[in-house]
Amino acid sequence: MLHATGLVKRYGGVTALDGADLELRGGEIHALVGENGAGKSTLVKILSGALGPDGGEIALNGTPTRFTGPRDAAARGIAMVAQELSLFPDLSVAENLFVTALPRRFGLLSPAEMERRAAPVLAGLGLDDVPVHAPVAGLNLADRQLLEVCRALLATPRVLMLDEPTSALPPAAVDRLETVLRQVAARGIAVLYISHMLQEVRRMADRVSVLRDGRPALRGERAGGLSLDDLVRAMLGDGAPAPAPAGATADPVAGDPERTAHDGAVPDAAALTLSHVTVPGAVTDMSLSVAAGEIVGVAGLEGAGHRAVLDVVCGLRRPASGRVTLPGGGTPRSVRDAVRQGVAFVPGDRKRFGLMLDQTVWENATAVRWLGAARGSWWQHRRSLRARAQANLRRMRFHGDIDGRTGELSGGNQQKVVFAKWLDTDPSVIVLDDPTRGVDVGARGEMHDIVRDLAATGRVVLLASTDLAELTELCHRVVVFQRGEATGELRGAELTEQRLSTAVNGS
């Protein structure tokens, strides 16, 4: 049906796709799997006409094709359900379905006509109980996801592509989606399903393709013959030796659980403890204790609950039951309270959550201590504030104009400013959420050195990352989450990308 061969896509000097192949057949569910940055989204964007390839070709029903844009691709039967929901929350279900061609009578919207046309489509996807004229904002996430599929199907496509449709869905909704996709495929439509939930892929897909660094690692293998290990190996590569965690290689007694950098610290002085913490809908009865000097990772698939651990420590959410104890003995009641008790939070989305992009670097670097914790004089002593900022930034190996606008810095330098502003308060707990997202390799390495230094000076470091390599390189141990529960812990020699990926996906 849709056959892509040798697709190449470069962004500047970076090659995102390097000879990717994909063959979609009518009536089959085809899963596309790969790590973050493997090129999945790029491939899908090319197939849906949003991006033009730099090389390779696409054949639709055997004829070589070039899409001029997403509308062209859509007109030729390629339907796409994007990762970010693209519904209009204030419009009704029916209006959302027909948003590009609203049924009209005498120039006015015709609710009756809309309902007549929407009802069978909705019923076909098991959405019969959804009120057609209710605003979409009132639907739950799963219904909205199915509605999106429904909208895509209204165009009677030949190929339906879904970008990570299950990442935010509860298990029951995933089952419903599976049923729907089966029905869609049974109509002879080719379904492409992108995911990194390996269990689901094995269950739902007829065939699986794996991308690794922009190259195909598996080309449309039958899903039935693949084990979880096969998939993990295809995703991460087995030829190259797994990059051992930096801490582990430096340590001769890798088998010893009480190993590495925090040996200097008192091992059983738990600095940060979570005891029986429950956050409804996120984690259940979670206990964790982290010693000073330890770097502990939390890992899991989207929605597995590992991020909630960061949230409760930062005071973003309060547990419904259980208790979080910070090194000072207090419990974080709010973000502000957590900051005052020495919790630092370095977000991945630094543009949104970390920085004031239109202000100067030194103003950002002094924002936590001077503005947040309100320490120091109420009067702006520019010279001393700038000097503090300069000193902290220098520790972060920041080289740049501290009077420049923060928005003009590179991603790596921006993240250094975020680190510097937290360092200003001398925090005892450092919470990192995807700290090196969108940062180049050199800056990533520097960032990791900084984190190790911070831990070595007796701070607690808690890390979540979508980059498994980052977890294995930095952490002394990683706690694995599934469906809101801690299901395991990897440390020492067991802490490899392969093992972590397998553990995260469950078995």
Next chain:
Amino acid sequence: MTQSLTTETRDASPRPPSRRRRLSRLVRDETGVVAVLVLLIVGVGVFRPGFLDPDNLLSTGRNAVYVGLMAAGMVFPLAMREVDLSVGGNFALTMVVGAVLMRDGVPPWLAAPIILLMAAGLGAVNGVITTYARIPSFIVTLATALLFRGIALAFAAGKQIFEVPRESSFFVDLGGRLFGVPSALLVLVLAGVVLTVVFTRTRFGAQVRAVGSNPDAAALTGLPVDRIRIQAMTMSGLAAGLAGTLALAFFLSGDPTLGEGFELTAIAAAIIGGTPLAGGRGSVPGAVVGALILAVVTAALVFFRIPINWTSFATGAVILVAVAADAALRRYRTRTS
């Protein structure tokens, strides 16, 4: 993932700080508005030399005092992405309550701090409602503007209150001149300086700008966002109250109908002066100069014998031209730096 790839390529080339950018930062944001004000005055003076008469200039400046004060106070809410539409109502209520207190025997110099405190309180009420009812300040102050003016009208029974002790130095000095300059103008300059210092040189000012620049980041950095919002709205209320107090001293009466529409002129003056509605930045001197520009335009119309009914039209045109020019200038500046 494609996004991260593109950012990575951009990361690879750290930009050295350009000298031109540093220079453009030296040229303060206010330079533009000040230049416009001077050009306007000189321009009108060329055709109508009588306009440059010091007495005329001073009285033109005096006319800008109320809106100027409100605009200076408005910089605080605007810089944190809030707005205060109640300053006109606050102004009228301050005037009326002041007049009533003085009529009923409270010494004017004692009544003044009382009504200033009340005006600040009204501002705080705006902030508290905005924060705890989780309603946008636009809507809260739209309502309280009517509430404040409504109380003023009811309190004064819709009439001006004249029965004030006119011989008091409050009316003679504050409503008159000091060193040959209208006292109100001196108060505007003094308040402008104080608010400028608060806005640019104190932690509170920096907090206001931080919240306006990125509210999410500010909250995650531990800033007491709610408290800062209430304080910023209080500032705005206080400035409006100061304007009302000066108006009471000048008009020798409390007039509940005065100051209608001042809130929009004040916002316009602040925007002309370089305080964007998007928050994060602001300029108190710019706001004051913006109010002066509007007053000069109004006065110039009189000198050119253009019917007074064209004032609104002219004000609207000035706002549009000034803001469009400012936006164009900023686009040009970001492109060159």
